[in-house]
Amino acid sequence: MDYKKSERLNNLSYAIRGPIFDKAQALEAAGHNIINLNIGNPAPFGFDIPDEIVEDMILNIRNAQGYCHHLGIFPARKAIMHYTQQIGIQDVRIEDIFIGNGVSELIVMCMQALINPGDEILIPSPDYPLWTTAVGLSGGKAVHYVCDEQADWNPDVADMASKVTSKTKAIVLINPNNPTGAVYEKDVLEQIVKLARENNLIVFADEIYDKILFDGNKHVPIASLSDEVFFMTFGGLSKNYRATGFRGGWVIASGAKEKAKSYLEGINLLASMRLCANVPTQYAIQTALGGYQSIDDLVAEGGRLRKQRDLIHYRLTDIPGITCVKPKGSLYVFPKIDMKKFSFGTDEQFTLDLLTEQKILVVPGSGFNAFDKDHFRIVFLPNAETLDKAVDGITELLDEKRVNIPASAIS
Numbered sequence: 001m002d003y004k005k006s007e008r009l010n011n012l013s014y015a016i017r018g019p020i021f022d023k024a025q026a027l028e029a030a031g032h033n034i035i036n037l038n039i040g041n042p043a044p045f046g047f048d049i050p051d052e053i054v055e056d057m058i059l060n061i062r063n064a065q066g067y068c069h070h071l072g073i074f075p076a077r078k079a080i081m082h083y084t085q086q087i088g089i090q091d092v093r094i095e096d097i098f099i100g101n102g103v104s105e106l107i108v109m110c111m112q113a114l115i116n117p118g119d120e121i122l123i124p125s126p127d128y129p130l131w132t133t134a135v136g137l138s139g140g141k142a143v144h145y146v147c148d149e150q151a152d153w154n155p156d157v158a159d160m161a162s163k164v165t166s167k168t169k170a171i172v173l174i175n176p177n178n179p180t181g182a183v184y185e186k187d188v189l190e191q192i193v194k195l196a197r198e199n200n201l202i203v204f205a206d207e208i209y210d211k212i213l214f215d216g217n218k219h220v221p222i223a224s225l226s227d228e229v230f231f232m233t234f235g236g237l238s239k240n241y242r243a244t245g246f247r248g249g250w251v252i253a254s255g256a257k258e259k260a261k262s263y264l265e266g267i268n269l270l271a272s273m274r275l276c277a278n279v280p281t282q283y284a285i286q287t288a289l290g291g292y293q294s295i296d297d298l299v300a301e302g303g304r305l306r307k308q309r310d311l312i313h314y315r316l317t318d319i320p321g322i323t324c325v326k327p328k329g330s331l332y333v334f335p336k337i338d339m340k341k342f343s344f345g346t347d348e349q350f351t352l353d354l355l356t357e358q359k360i361l362v363v364p365g366s367g368f369n370a371f372d373k374d375h376f377r378i379v380f381l382p383n384a385e386t387l388d389k390a391v392d393g394i395t396e397l398l399d400e401k402r403v404n405i406p407a408s409a410i411s
Contacts, residue, residue: 012133020351024361035360035390037378040178040331042242045381049243050294053284057246060283068279070272072099072250076285080235080250083289087210088224089233089254096253098267099277099285103208103234103249108134110204110232110251113266115140120167121204122160126334126368126375128178128206143168144369149336153182153325157191164195170202171195173222176209179368179377180334181327183217189225196229202260205233208249209330211240211295214306217328223254230256237281239331240295241288248281305331308380308387315391316378319398332377334365339374342401346373353401358393 024034036044043049071077077097084092100106107130115121115138123131125144132142145160147153160171171192175184196203203222210219223231236249253264298305309327316324316335321342324335337350344350347364354360365375380387 008137008139012136018367020348020355020361020364023352024355027355027359032359034355035382035386035393037380037382037390038361038363040239040379040381041244042239042331042381043244045383047242047298047381049241049246050288050291052291053237053241053243053287056287057280057284061280064279064283066279068276068282070274070276071095071268072097072277073279073282076282077250079286079289080252083235084252084254087221089221089231089252090224090227092252092254096257097250098253098271099248099250099282100271101249101274101277102238102247103206103236103251104130105247105274105277106234106249106251107131107204107206108137109267109270111135111138111140113270114138114169114202114263118167119169120165121169122163122171122201123369124155124172124174124177126179126365126370127172128174129368131172131174131206132369140169141167142369144371146371147177147180147182149180149325152185152328153177153180153334154184154188155192157188157195160192161195164199164201168199168201170204172204172206174206175222176207176212176219176329178209178330179332179363179365180325181330181332182325183213183219183328186220186225189220189222193222193226193229197226200259201229202263203229203231205231207233208236209239210235211293212299212305212331213329214299214309215328219329223252227255230254230260237284237288240293241284243281243284243288246281246284247278248285250285305380308382308384309333311384312378312380312387312391315388316394319391319395321398321402331379331381333380334375334377336372337374337376337398341403342398343403344401347376348373350397351376354394354397357400358397360390360393 111134117139119140120143121135123142135142146156148156205222223233231254233252237243321338351364363377366373
C-alpha cells in the first residue's frame, strides 16, 4: 500500500512555491538563468539587515543557548508593547504578545486554535495564500471577499457583509496588502470594525508591511480604531527590517480580550507545544523597533525601493494591454492583462509561457485566490537593470502572443 498525504491537503496549495516555481528550479538546474520575481525575499537583491540588529543578536548569542519563555523573551515583548503604544493600539500587556518563528507560523497557530470543522473565515481576494491554506488545514472554509481594483484595491465592505453567515468566525485583513500594494483608507477600516462589532467577529490584521509606504501614505492599524472588537495584529522583522531568514514575528491581542479568554488559552497551549520561538532572533527585536528606521530612507523619494516601484509601474503601464494600480505600500505590483488582446487564456498560461520562453518567474494572480484569471504579481526588489530586462522580456512575449482584433469588435 502506498503512503498517501492527508486528505486535508488535497485542495490546498501555495502558488508562490508551487508548480511553476518547481519548473523554474528544474530550468535553473539545467543551466538556464532565471529572473526571479516571485518572492519577497530582500537579501538576494542586496537589501541587508541593518548592522546594529545583527550586532545585537551576535552580542547576545550566549544568552540564547537555552529555551526561553514559550511566549518570548521579556525585552522583545516589552519592545513590542512599547511599539503598540506608539501606533495607537491601547491596553496591550506583556502577556498579550506572542512571538513566533515568523508570522507564517503564528497564522497557522491562530487558525488551529480557533477553527472547528465548517467554521468560515472571511479572507480578501486576492490574498496572501498562506491565509487560505491555513484555514483549510485547520478544517475551516475560506470565504473570499472582493477587494475592488477600481477603488485602489480597498476591500468592498458591502461584499464582505453579504458573506457573513452564522458560521463566520473572523475577518482577515492584509494591510498594506500583498499582492496588490494597497494601503487601506481609514473610513473603509472603520466600516470593517463596525461590521465586526455587529457580528461579533474577530479581526486578524496582517500588518507585516506597515512601514513600507510610498508617496506619504499613512498606515492606520485597525486595532487602534476600537476597543469593542477583538483584534489579533501580526508584525515582524522580515520585511521592514529585511530579515526574512531570521524568522522573527509576533502577534498582538488587543481590544475586547475578555471575549477571547478561551481562545487565548488555546494559542498559549500551541505556543507551549513548540517549546519556544527562535531565541537568537528575539534579541534583535528590541534593537529593530527602537533603533534607526532605515526603511524610511528606502521608501522616500530617491530611495531605492521607491525608484524601483516607480520604474516597474511606469514600464508595465506603458505596454498596450496591461493596466496596473500604482502600489501605495509593500513590495509588489499586481498588473492586469487584457486577455482579449492575447492568446494566453489564463494567467497561469501566461506565467508558464513567460518562464519557458523568457526565463522570467512571476506568480499568477489565481495563485492569490483572485476571482479573475488575468493578473500576475511581480516583486520589485531586483535592481533597476534587472527590472528593465524583465519588462523587456514581458513586452516581447506579449507582442508575440498579441491577437488581431477585428475592427467590428472594437467599441
